[in-house]
Amino acid sequence: MGARRPPVLVVSRLDDATADEVIGELSQRRVPVVRLDPGDFPTSVTMDALIDSTGPGGTLTTQTRTLRLGQVRSVYWRRPTPYAADLAMHGQTARWAVEEARYGFGGLLGSLPGAHYVNHPWRNRDAEHKPAQLAVAARCGLTVPPTLITNDPDRARAFAVAYGPVVYKPLRETEYTAEDGRSLTVWIDDVTPEQIDDRLRHTAHLFQQRVAKAADIRLTVVGDQPFAVRIDGSPGVDWRRHYDQLNYTAIPTPPEILKGVRTYLDTFGLVFGAFDFGLGADGRWHWYECNPNGQWAWFPEHITDPITVALADQLQHPGGTA
Known part of the structure; x- marks a missing residue:
């Protein structure tokens, strides 16, 4: 990879339709992309990292690509498979090998110099704890049941x-x-x-x-761009069980909600968040949770496409620069 065309690193499993959408958009823009699943280490991925007073250097090599550690433009951290030990390893030896991979290979992926993360895996980890989510949402002025x-x-x-x-x-x-x-x-x-x-x-x-709701709302935020969708038609409390019965309508995000979720993301150091709300009969948005790595690719194209473009913009132009 030439230094003038640094690649985007997509960290995810192979069967990830959400990552596929973003990779397709980046490819149309002729942005180099390297896809890597940490779960493939060390079976089909090799690391060769040298860290000295100038920072980390070296390469990661997959079956088809070689990635120079100092030349990654940005990282789209999606849903990698768990680390695994060699099948010949058992018990404590297998657990030791997995932890060494997590802190060695995973630590390297989280320390790429100058790379823009969407989101950084350690920020995702911090933001996945429900008690912390609830506490921060309340501090941000969101209505928490x-x-x-x-x-x-x-x-x-x-x-x-x-x-x-x-x-x-x-x-x-x-x-x-x-x-x-x-x-x-x-x-x-x-x-x-x-x-x-x-x-x-x-x-x-x-x-x-339980919120006495008129509908559900999924609010996907990419940087400063909100994409709110009203979800109608769910016969139960968990709309995720009834995808084939749902109707989706793009709606505006109230200013007070946008202010609250922006503060929420900043608190956790996130660029992306998928927020779930219940829309009360009185029109109030009741906060449920925020998935720092939530899905969105199942929406109809007219909703999915703008989210895809916003994420590709973040990855192609870190910090808003061309």
Whole structure:
């Protein structure tokens, strides 16, 4: 790669339609792109990094491309697969190898000199904790429904009585499968006091007052550009379970919401965020969460295309410079 045409590094798994949209836009602009999945290290990815008083240098090599560490224009950090050990490794040895890869190879990817990150992986990590999200959203002036995080079943039942109707939400979207490989996704769902029992003591759980909503809203923010979409047609509390029944309408973002989410992103050091709101019957936007690496490519083209362009602009022109 010549220094005059530094590439964009896209860090993601192969089956990522959202990354595909951005890569396609960059390719049309003739911007060099290198796609890399950290989960392929060390099987099909080799690192050769030299760090001295001038900073990091060297190369990363995939099966098809070689990337010079000091010449990366920007990094689009999407959804890489987890680090894995060699199949011959087991137990403590396998765990050791995975952690060495995470802190060695992953640490290098997070330290590319002069690169513009959308978003930086360590900023994503910080912003994925739901308690921190709730606390920061409240400080930013966004309307946060009453929320309880607990492993005390008595306290959870009391909350469900006082604030009902109440929904249960997972604290993290963790991969969860049955023995036959079927996905066992934990969805947002209604919960009654009678459904709460002593099994709650085994870990942390999040309960939240259910918003009496007229619709859902997904607000995708890229830099200073907001892309708000009203989502209608969901028959349940979690619209993600009913994609084929939904209607999408692009809507303006109220100034007070834009101010709040911009402060929110700045607090966590994020360039991109996918915010979920419930639109109350009174027109108020009730904040649910922000996914610092949320999906958006399932929207119709007239909604997806402007988001794609905004992300490509961020990656092609870091800091707004050509």
